[in-house]
Amino acid sequence: NAGVTQTPKFRILKIGQSMTLQCTQDMNHNYMYWYRQDPGMGLKLIYYSVGAGITDKGEVPNGYNVSRSTTEDFPLRLELAAPSQTSVYFCASSYFRGLGEKLFFGSGTQLSVL
Amino acid sequence: EDKVVQSPLSLVVHEGDTVTLNCSYEVTNFRSLLWYKQEKKAPTFLFMLTSSGIEKKSGRLSSILDKKELFSILNITATQTGDSAVYLCAVEGASGTYKYIFGTGTRLKVLA
Numbered sequence: 001n002a003g004v005t006q007t008p009k010f011r012i013l014k015i016g017q018s019m020t021l022q023c024t025q026d027m028n029h030n031y032m033y034w035y036r037q038d039p040g041m042g043l044k045l046i047y048y049s050v051g052a053g054i055t056d057k058g059e060v061p062n063g064y065n066v067s068r069s070t071t072e073d074f075p076l077r078l079e080l081a082a083p084s085q086t087s088v089y090f091c092a093s094s095y096f097r098g099l100g101e102k103l104f105f106g107s108g109t110q111l112s113v114l
Numbered sequence: 115e116d117k118v119v120q121s122p123l124s125l126v127v128h129e130g131d132t133v134t135l136n137c138s139y140e141v142t143n144f145r146s147l148l149w150y151k152q153e154k155k156a157p158t159f160l161f162m163l164t165s166s167g168i169e170k171k172s173g174r175l176s177s178i179l180d181k182k183e184l185f186s187i188l189n190i191t192a193t194q195t196g197d198s199a200v201y202l203c204a205v206e207g208a209s210g211t212y213k214y215i216f217g218t219g220t221r222l223k224v225l226a
Contacts, residue, residue, distance in 0.1 A: 042202060045214070045215075
């Protein structure tokens with residue numbers, strides 16, 4: 001089972017460049033999330049989606065955009081990369097069924113903005 | 115504002131020691147608390163707790179939740195070097211929609 005797949009695994013950007021981090025899941029999960037993790041810190045929620053066509057901001061959304069055109073895919077867009085966006089990015093998903101549900105994580109994307 | 119606080123921030127022990135990691139929370143409409151272990155990359159799931167007083171156990175690891183006092187503990191007995199990792203606590207709440215709030219983690223280092 002593939003689970004949650006993120007690409008790329010590593011990327012170096014120059015200040016002002018743009019890129020899209022890809023995330024896809026094959027578990028038919030309705031909820032998807034993007035987190036960032038700075039060195040020595042926990043995970044901060046950037047954006048999340050409760051279903052296709054529905055997205056909302058998390059704790060740290062500035063400088064990012066998302067879309068959710070299908071249940072499977074939830075790409076994260078950085079429009080004008082800044083050094084403050086150097087971080088490890090994790091995509092995650094869960095299936096809301098009215099009970100507590102665990103998060104499934106992708107393997108992460110390590111992004112450096114120089 | 116929802117928050118999750120973990121303590122201690124870091125811990126160094128020797129193999130064979132027992133450790134207790136703490137997670138306290140203030141989250142709207144609590145649904146569940148999850149513990150994850152993070153070694154190199156993606157966090158891996160350990161436990162999900164939804165009810166007070168019921169211990170979850172997996173080998174040398176165990177966890178329990180106190181919904182009255184709003185905290186959980188993760189115990190690791192007879193620690194091994196392979197237990198060295200960051201342990202993350204996340205709380206699932208429902209303030210309009212369903213979200214997971216993470217603590218900053220506890221970095222555990224087990225020395226041989």
